[in-house]
Amino acid sequence: MKKLIILSLLATVIILISCQEDLSPDQANGAVPNLPSNLLSYPKSLPNHISTSTGSWGGRGLDTLSLNPPDNKITDAGATLGRVLFYDKKLSYNNTVACGSCHLQSNAFADAKPLSRGFDGNLTTRNSPSIINAAFQTSYFWDGRIAKLEDMVLRPLNNHIEMGIEKIENLEAKLGATSYYPKLFADAFGTSEITKDKLSKALSQFIRSMQSFDAKIDHGRTALNASEQRGETLFNRNCASCHSGTNFRSSSEFTSSKNSSVNTNAFANIGLELSYKDKGLGEFIDKKEGYFRIPSLRNIEHTAPYMHDGRFKTLEEVIEHYNSGIKAHPFLSSQLLDWNTGTDPIRMNLTEVNKEDMLNFLKTLTDIHFINDERYSDPFVR
Numbered sequence: 001m002k003k004l005i006i007l008s009l010l011a012t013v014i015i016l017i018s019c020q021e022d023l024s025p026d027q028a029n030g031a032v033p034n035l036p037s038n039l040l041s042y043p044k045s046l047p048n049h050i051s052t053s054t055g056s057w058g059g060r061g062l063d064t065l066s067l068n069p070p071d072n073k074i075t076d077a078g079a080t081l082g083r084v085l086f087y088d089k090k091l092s093y094n095n096t097v098a099c100g101s102c103h104l105q106s107n108a109f110a111d112a113k114p115l116s117r118g119f120d121g122n123l124t125t126r127n128s129p130s131i132i133n134a135a136f137q138t139s140y141f142w143d144g145r146i147a148k149l150e151d152m153v154l155r156p157l158n159n160h161i162e163m164g165i166e167k168i169e170n171l172e173a174k175l176g177a178t179s180y181y182p183k184l185f186a187d188a189f190g191t192s193e194i195t196k197d198k199l200s201k202a203l204s205q206f207i208r209s210m211q212s213f214d215a216k217i218d219h220g221r222t223a224l225n226a227s228e229q230r231g232e233t234l235f236n237r238n239c240a241s242c243h244s245g246t247n248f249r250s251s252s253e254f255t256s257s258k259n260s261s262v263n264t265n266a267f268a269n270i271g272l273e274l275s276y277k278d279k280g281l282g283e284f285i286d287k288k289e290g291y292f293r294i295p296s297l298r299n300i301e302h303t304a305p306y307m308h309d310g311r312f313k314t315l316e317e318v319i320e321h322y323n324s325g326i327k328a329h330p331f332l333s334s335q336l337l338d339w340n341t342g343t344d345p346i347r348m349n350l351t352e353v354n355k356e357d358m359l360n361f362l363k364t365l366t367d368i369h370f371i372n373d374e375r376y377s378d379p380f381v382r
């Protein structure tokens, strides 16, 4: 008898699961966001030290226009809606995964795992990158395959591994049936109607508002101690040819005009493999096997594990890779070739003190206020 009950219970569960559609009511996750009664204020322009700085890593290439494009200007109500959407598991097929499940604030909006689990328990094929200061990128993803943020933010919804929504219309209806979205959409866009266009605009506003420019390094070189300063010198010599500018990513990203094809200078092959299974840019551009986006190093202390596949657990491992572990590859980026032979991978021969100094410098890129900022936190947590 007991067995029979268990069996029939199981059958019901299976039927319930298989009947689920994108439309499925949200009993599974009936959470409502807990928002302050007054709107929080989101940044709409660059902080002074960034917009006015002319130094080597100053405001180069960052402009308020990319932060706040005329066709989708940041408003507090828009960014607030974006924040709720970003953390709402209802945006996934079975109410299990939100954007914030893979892009965690405590990890500067990267994932703490090498690969992330999507709505169905399957793993993503690449490491979830940090998405701060993303307003200033001219292409998105490790291989830069999408040019505009508004197009980018809808991809995870449809992605069969990440959030599994097949028809965006079903999601619109599902969100419309909640107690809170009609008002949030009305506050942000004037009407309560929920559309794909508004979804993408609100998510983009929230992401563009994620500015992180309050690290120790933002307070100038004189704020650094002796070890950090030595680390900066080593960094400028060995790393800044790629990780440069205000965001310690490729400044070439800014020279390509928006919506044009990928600017390959913003990508590099750092000799992780003799032969890459995931070819990066090489999937669609000749002779670019192993080319991946040069990522920003801001908040790098908190975005472990590292690289497109999350292969390195610590910054020490990353530094050791550059110091002694770069593998020969026919397309290895020229900055990482031995200066004498011009063909072998470089060996940096860093001493233990050098490595420690470099690590200490990398930690000056941490913006702890950002990681704890309420405006970017999960409103579903009480």
Ligand code: HEC
Pocket (backbone or CB within 6 Å): 086, 091, 097, 098, 099, 100, 101, 102, 103, 116, 117, 118, 119, 124, 125, 126, 127, 128, 129, 130, 131, 134, 139, 140, 141, 142, 143, 152, 153, 154, 156, 157, 161, 162, 163, 203, 207
């Ligand atoms: C299951 C995990 C997962 C979920 C859920 C997820 N992402 Fe991501 N996200 C990733 C991975 C993995 C990548 C890198 C993919 C690649 O490069 O091929 C990525 C890349 C991005 C990027 C590009 C960053 C860059 O530097 O190019 C942005 C922006 C982004 N995601 C925003 C979002 C938004 C907005 C949502 C929710 C609508 C979301 N993500 C949901 C895993 C996830």
Ligand code: HEC
Pocket (backbone or CB within 6 Å): 129, 130, 235, 238, 239, 240, 241, 242, 243, 267, 268, 269, 270, 272, 290, 291, 292, 293, 294, 295, 296, 297, 300, 303, 305, 306, 307, 308, 309, 315, 318, 319, 322, 323, 333, 334, 335, 336, 358
């Ligand atoms: C030739 C350009 C180039 C140089 C020089 C370079 N990097 Fe990188 N860096 C990259 C690229 C490209 C990636 C991503 C590679 C991948 O995932 O396949 C990366 C990734 C990283 C990451 C991991 C970022 C993340 O979010 O996972 C760290 C940390 C890093 N580099 C630090 C350094 C340091 C420290 C140096 C100097 C010792 C350095 N890089 C020199 C291009 C470069």
